Amino acid sequence: MSLLLGWTVSEAPLLCAVGQTILHIRGLRRLGPLGRAALWLLTPALWIFYAFMYREGRKAGGIAAGALSNEIPDHEGPVLSGVAPRRVAPYRPLPLLHRDYTTSDTRDIAYGPDPKFNRLDIWRRPDIPTSQHTPVLVQIHGGGWMIGDNKTQALPLLAAAAEAGWTCVVPRYRLSPRAPWPDHIIDVNSVIAWTKANIATFGGDASFVAITGGSAGGHLTSLAALASSHPDFKPGFEDADTSVQAAVPFYGAYDWTDRDGTQGPTLAEFIARWVVKRSKTEAPDVYERASPRSWIRPDAPPFFVLHGVIDSLLTVEQARAFVNELRATSTSPVVYAELPWAEHAFDLTQSVRTRGVIPPILSFLKTAYEATRD
Template sequence: MAGFYFFLAIVSVMFTWAAIVQARRVYWLAPLYFLAAWLAGELALIHLIWQIGLTALLAFSGLLGEPLAQIGLGLFALSWLGLVYLHVQAMDSPRVLGLALRRGLGEGYRNEIPTERHKLLEDGISAGSWLKPFAMKRRGVRVHSHLAYGDAGDRNRLDIYHSDQPREGGFPVLLQVHGGGWMIGEKEQQALPLMYHLAERGWICVAINYRLSPKAAFPAHIVDVKKAIAWIRENIAEYGGNPDYIAITGGSAGGHLSSLAALTPNYAPFQPDFEDADTSIQAAVPFYGVYDFLDRDGIRPEMSMEKILADKVLQVSREENPELWEAGSPLTHVSDNAPPMFVVHGSHDTLVWVEEAQNFVAALEQASKEPVAYAELPGAQHAFEVFHSVRTDHTVHAVTEFLEWAHARWDRAD
């Protein structure tokens, strides 16, 4: 038992260290490093609780007197200090998110949200939520599952989340696009905390599957996203939604696709056989997205995505079809036609480096006529908002504020 305790102490220190340190040039270790940092960073206090509980159990059993267990205790103590630091860092998220919204939208942005909607905004978080990270369902939220929006079978199906209480004027719509490197992923696996939170508060959330590589080559992925937007415009009123207001979000590959969809309204090359459909987007919240297939600023030369993009996703090299690589990059389409956007990225993202978001936001701020907010969350890893955590729940509240602000602004203009 002392040996097992010592082993767990080593693993715990390694996980905690991975979450604290911004180590990105880890090459083939990147997936393992990301997994360790992600679990430790988002579940810091939960790790602290079980580690202290295990130590107390060993102390009660009289096993902590063994030399190996005492070394393990010292290692665990280091882990505990790091986990407390990570928890405090996550608790600082509302300051970072609030500053991002005030800078992007203006100091008085909350005053633009109707008074009757203010009571639905939240500044604090519940420990009962982040202590149960995988408890997603919320009372009063209905889900319609596996509705077809295209002809690609299971990959063209969507789920609809909405409240059982109607909203005057219809529910504004949020379209969620899952991530997974354009090659894996399902509509039920990402952004559930955000979708259930919004659905409770009078939004309708639509989560989609789309065709994946290598079976399908880009631009099949964005074509499917556009098909989903067209389907929403034609059908969402049947579920109480307002087809005139569609916001979009997604993480990682979903961040890429959601930002690309937002920046290419009614773009014919991405709408084969449905060129006349209205695929405009009224607001966008991309999370930790890939914004430039070409990596034109040389952000990640040592850990390039070029090979996997060429072999699996686009299935053509940039030399063979530079136009496709260019068209598939959201950065290419940045213009004064962009909708209001709230870009969210973690400073410690191992898989998609934060400089990509910084460059994308800088281009948006220079070109767009609409407000741009950017939150760079200290210590956050890739996929941080997949389940409930301190950081996730604060981010969900900030995104809710942004979407309520964007919808209110649109409603007044309309």
């Protein structure tokens, strides 16, 4: 409940203001003199608060752009070279709608044996011919390793990336409790291997595959980027290339061991009961290997990490610790945007915060791509 309330206020403050206005008008008709007086005190205070939250959301784009410029001063713009910008917005007017960048030939493509979960969609601008190969962005959905799908998450980012010229691969993967760990990361690596082998047919450049995702998807994004060579995470295709060239995790879980004590016991208890089905005491090696922080290495790919300060599910402190260690070890750029008043899953809709952070993310990805062309 706290997540839902916090998310609604932080990402839809203007909608909250409209709702409060309706309640105010209805209350004036039904309440007595004392109630109306209290309402006149409460409603303006809430209007001021919602205006403050909207203003804070508008700051996110500047914060993300500043973080990018601090780490990579000479970064590229958001639109890929050789891709003509269109005067078409990737979003529909309503915040939950977006333009469709898939076709009947690019939906529900099989990448593995599971007939329900081993499926993916490909997002791509229809006016770009498949002979023009563009870099690939793989988006991994979140949902606590138990729920979620590839049809409802990160839609603003995917639409903007496709419009900027990217070929986007958007998979489903097996979920707990039916699928125990590490089936989730095995499927993610299967997606990457499939992409490297097949994406050229759909117009993608297999030499550059970036990965992004939020929450559990942020965890899987980071783990795939850092532990791509671990054989336990790709049984049966150990020799396949599952490396990625850039990673953009949103509000991820970076340390299942909670080595700094910043996450608290709730996450470990949840993982033990539903995902791993063994406690951290019973299987310490499993938790250690499942932690992206355990795989930090000097040759890690470029990272752009985003996290909300008021995230009520995965603490900002564990994100900071991950970024600090990654920066101390990796020779690649590590961009970190810490967003004030941003809740978990802040990027689900076209909020002012979401629209603000997307251009810096696309600029980061284009910069990483262009660096491989030199």
